[in-house]
Amino acid sequence: MKHLKAVNRKAVRVEEFIAAEFGDVHGLMQQGPPQQRPHYPLGCSLVFSPGWETDSAGGTAGLCQPVERDLYDCYITCFWPAQVPDHFNNYPDWTSKCASATKDWRNIDLVFP
Amino acid sequence: MSAYRQGEFHAFEGGGQDYLYLVPSAAIFALEDVSKAVLGLLKDRELSRDQIVAELVERGYSRSTIEETLNELHQAHAIAFGDGFTEPRLDPPQQPFPLQTVVMNVTNQCNLSCSYCYEYGEDRISTPDGKTKFMSEETARGTVDFLLNQSPGRRMVHLTFFGGETLLNFKVVKSTIEYARNKAAEMGKDVDFSMTTNATMLTSEIISFLAENNVGVTVSIDGPKESNDKFRVFHNGKGSYDVIAPKIKELVKVHRSRPIGARVTLTAQVVDVKKIFRHLTDEMGFDEVGFAPVTTSPVRLYAIGSNGLDKVLEQFTELAREYLEYALANKHHGFSNVNDTLQELHQGVSKAYPCGAGLGLLGVSPSGDIGLCHRFVDSPAGKLGHVDTGIDRQAQAEHLTRGHINTKYDCHTCWARPVCSGGCYHEAYVRYGDTSHANLHYCDWIRGWTDVCLRIYGEIAARNPRYLERFDERKAI
Numbered sequence: 316m317k318h319l320k321a322v323n324r325k326a327v328r329v330e331e332f333i334a335a336e337f338g339d340v341h342g343l344m345q346q347g348p349p350q351q352r353p354h355y356p357l358g359c360s361l362v363f364s365p366g367w368e369t370d371s372a373g374g375t376a377g378l379c380q381p382v383e384r385d386l387y388d389c390y391i392t393c394f395w396p397a398q399v400p401d402h403f404n405n406y407p408d409w410t411s412k413c414a415s416a417t418k419d420w421r422n423i424d425l426v427f428p
Numbered sequence: 429m430s431a432y433r434q435g436e437f438h439a440f441e442g443g444g445q446d447y448l449y450l451v452p453s454a455a456i457f458a459l460e461d462v463s464k465a466v467l468g469l470l471k472d473r474e475l476s477r478d479q480i481v482a483e484l485v486e487r488g489y490s491r492s493t494i495e496e497t498l499n500e501l502h503q504a505h506a507i508a509f510g511d512g513f514t515e516p517r518l519d520p521p522q523q524p525f526p527l528q529t530v531v532m533n534v535t536n537q538c539n540l541s542c543s544y545c546y547e548y549g550e551d552r553i554s555t556p557d558g559k560t561k562f563m564s565e566e567t568a569r570g571t572v573d574f575l576l577n578q579s580p581g582r583r584m585v586h587l588t589f590f591g592g593e594t595l596l597n598f599k600v601v602k603s604t605i606e607y608a609r610n611k612a613a614e615m616g617k618d619v620d621f622s623m624t625t626n627a628t629m630l631t632s633e634i635i636s637f638l639a640e641n642n643v644g645v646t647v648s649i650d651g652p653k654e655s656n657d658k659f660r661v662f663h664n665g666k667g668s669y670d671v672i673a674p675k676i677k678e679l680v681k682v683h684r685s686r687p688i689g690a691r692v693t694l695t696a697q698v699v700d701v702k703k704i705f706r707h708l709t710d711e712m713g714f715d716e717v718g719f720a721p722v723t724t725s726p727v728r729l730y731a732i733g734s735n736g737l738d739k740v741l742e743q744f745t746e747l748a749r750e751y752l753e754y755a756l757a758n759k760h761h762g763f764s765n766v767n768d769t770l771q772e773l774h775q776g777v778s779k780a781y782p783c784g785a786g787l788g789l790l791g792v793s794p795s796g797d798i799g800l801c802h803r804f805v806d807s808p809a810g811k812l813g814h815v816d817t818g819i820d821r822q823a824q825a826e827h828l829t830r831g832h833i834n835t836k837y838d839c840h841t842c843w844a845r846p847v848c849s850g851g852c853y854h855e856a857y858v859r860y861g862d863t864s865h866a867n868l869h870y871c872d873w874i875r876g877w878t879d880v881c882l883r884i885y886g887e888i889a890a891r892n893p894r895y896l897e898r899f900d901e902r903k904a905i
Contacts, residue, residue, distance in 0.1 A: 318497040319457040319504055322447065322889050324900070325776020326455035333503045 400426040430510040431474035438843040442886020454778040454846040462497040520828045527578040528788040529586040531802040534597040554806040563794040568604040574815040589623035627672040639683040646689045651704030680713035687715035695730035701743035718764040769881040774899035778846035803854040830864035838866040
């Protein structure tokens with residue numbers, strides 16, 4: 316730190332923590348603190364970002380998120396009523412056997428209302 | 429509009445340098461020009477980043493310097509942005525927490541009748557009826573085993589002998605030291621011993637024993653004859669000064685293995701801090717003198733009212749100035765209230781609890797009952813089990829939940845909470861009938877005193893920083 320000088324031992328620890336936390340990301344340091352923004356679900360049809368559904372070559376191998384992740388983005392974070400069971404009232408446990416979406420997606424329960 | 433505002437801190441000055449004492453981290457940072465200017469701009473108002481930059485560019489600072497400073501101040505939590513910071517949740521410590529210190533009340537009897545005494549005076553809370561008045565060797569050994577077994581992971585544990593008057597049961601003190609030393613060695617540990625006494629029963633044999641065994645000694649004494657004998661009297665009303673003065677002089681002369689400390693109780697009648705300090709150091713030879721206001725309900729004639737506390741603070745400040753002069757010249761000064769506070773400020777201690785009572789420290793009564801600390805032994809409040817059956821974990825957990833700073837709402841806006849954390853449980857119990865109540869009657873005093881010590885710390889840091897190295901190691905091991 317250049318404009319604050321650590322004097323007591325706790326201040327030295329705070330300084331070390333800050334250096335570890337922010338020190339090697341100089342670009343970010345210039346932008347000030349991150350502002351609170353609304354949460355955009357990663358895999359939503361509103362966000363036409365690469366990494367959703369197909370990669371740049373039209374396949375799924377190069378996605379930045381596994382394709383199975385969309386199940387959870389529709390299920391938990393999206394405001395749009397997607398085709399997943401109603402986990403608030405009727406089927407709270409429908410994903411209980413799926414600890415990791417990439418590996419266990421076959422275990423997700425089918426629901427026949 | 430999301431804007432910057434000042435974070436939580438106490439600003440102070442020492443030796444011509446401006447500092448921040450950040451709350452709740454207790455970190456102390458020195459400010460320079462730009463950081464001072466930013467904080468000045470945010471005094472009592474909020475400004476956006478652009479506004480701050482624009483104002484300071486106009487004053488001649490470069491944009492990149494201002495940006496850098498804003499980032500640093502924000503990262504250290506000296507300024508807050510938008511909704512500010514979520515204060516870290518302070519959880520009660522994991523149980524079982526290893527013990528560090530046990531205070532053994534080897535007897536609850538005393539040969540003095542100090543009218544302000546919390547054990548026998550008008551505000552006593554202990555109810556020892558029907559229990560033994562002197563700790564037996566068996567209970568003492570049980571207490572040592574308890575301490576050693578309940579302190580996993582600690583190489584060094586502390587055993588403090590206390591009373592009543594400790595020396596009324598010197599036989600047990602002596603045998604316990606030997607037992608504890610052997611037992612600790614078997615377990616690969618060390619035990620450090622200390623005791624508090626009124627000095628009336630010191631003999632040459634006892635003094636040499638204490639010196640040979642490296643026992644730290646604190647003597648309760650209230651200064652020169654006229655102030656000591658106001659309250660510290662024998663059962664027949666005769667003052668104790670004439671009896672203890674020659675014994676203390678011998679103690680200080682012979683026992684050189686540890687610094688000998690004096691512990692002074694301030695009352696409405698005994699408040700001449702400087703005079704008492706001079707007498708106890710220059711004339712009696714004590715290495716360190718610590719002062720504490722008497723713990724009592726406010727209606728007692730000897731209770732120090734708020735005006736009295738102001739006077740005490742004034743005198744503490746004067747004596748603390750003298751400490752500062754000594755520190756700048758690298759000389760020892762025995763005003764232990766300053767020394768202890770500087771130690772905490774230097775480490776940046778931020779307490780979840782006012783003290784270790786009920787956590788790393790416990791009191792044990794003559795019958796082996798465990799209390800929060802020595803002031804609570806044999807009292808229904810703060811009872812935490814028995815050395816034979818162990819700590820009552822449920823009572824302990826309840827104490828740790830209730831005594832935690834998170835539950836003391838009165839303290840949540842106070843900048844001195846890292847050092848105070850609500851204050852003494854016993855004081856709170858006597859004043860408010862609740863160990864977990866914040867000691868609101870001395871808030872101004874605590875803030876005043878912490879500010880004085882911060883200024884002294886700041887001045888030493890600016891003018892003789894090497895002096896502070898002595899506080900680098902924490903006392904507790």
